[in-house]
Amino acid sequence: MTTRDSEVDASDADLDRLRADDLTSRRDYLRIAVTVSGGLAVGGIATAAGLFHRHGDGTAEPLRIADRIDPGQSVAFAYPGDEDWAVAIRLADGTLVAYSSICTHLACGVLWRADRGEHGELYCPCHEGVFDARTGRVTAGPPPRPLPRVIVEERADGIYATGTARSDTAAEGGR
Numbered sequence: 498m499t500t501r502d503s504e505v506d507a508s509d510a511d512l513d514r515l516r517a518d519d520l521t522s523r524r525d526y527l528r529i530a531v532t533v534s535g536g537l538a539v540g541g542i543a544t545a546a547g548l549f550h551r552h553g554d555g556t557a558e559p560l561r562i563a564d565r566i567d568p569g570q571s572v573a574f575a576y577p578g579d580e581d582w583a584v585a586i587r588l589a590d591g592t593l594v595a596y597s598s599i600c601t602h603l604a605c606g607v608l609w610r611a612d613r614g615e616h617g618e619l620y621c622p623c624h625e626g627v628f629d630a631r632t633g634r635v636t637a638g639p640p641p642r643p644l645p646r647v648i649v650e651e652r653a654d655g656i657y658a659t660g661t662a663r664s665d666t667a668a669e670g671g672r
């Protein structure tokens with residue numbers, strides 16, 4: 498074998514390797530695309546079927562959150578999951594309400610301010626978002642959606658979170 502022959506052999510071998518790499522890359526790309534598409538499809542179906550316990554699906558187990566809450570006071574808790582931060586508030590008129598305290602804008606923590614307006618307000622300090630304490634609806638700032646509602650219920654032994662709902666749906670319990 499001459500030097501020239503070995504150069505040709507090396508080039509052929511390189512070309513074969515490149516073709517194999519290219520084929521592998523395409524195969525890998527297809528595998529990734531199929532895996533991601535499949536994952537998205539399964540996630541979408543699971544969400545549609547209500548398999549995930551998140552704010553708005555109304556399927557979590559009841560959780561005792563306080564002995565009592567006095568007018569103007571609030572209690573922070575997590576529901577339905579350990580990181581689903583929420584706040585229960587006794588409004589001045591005695592109404593008990595509860596919402597997710599995760600801002601619908603960029604997920605900052607929402608604060609209860611009893612001293613604002615006739616009914617108080619839920620305030621997000623990150624971008625001055627404000628939510629109506631009676632309904633969870635946005636009254637100022639950039640949040641695009643109302644705060645999800647946590648359904649609360651007063652029982653003989655305390656106050657319980659019993660489910661979740663969107664704020665544009667009727668409250669169940671919580672009075």
Ligand code: FES
Binds near residue numbers: 603622625626639
């Ligand atoms: S994160 Fe709440 S207003 Fe932007």
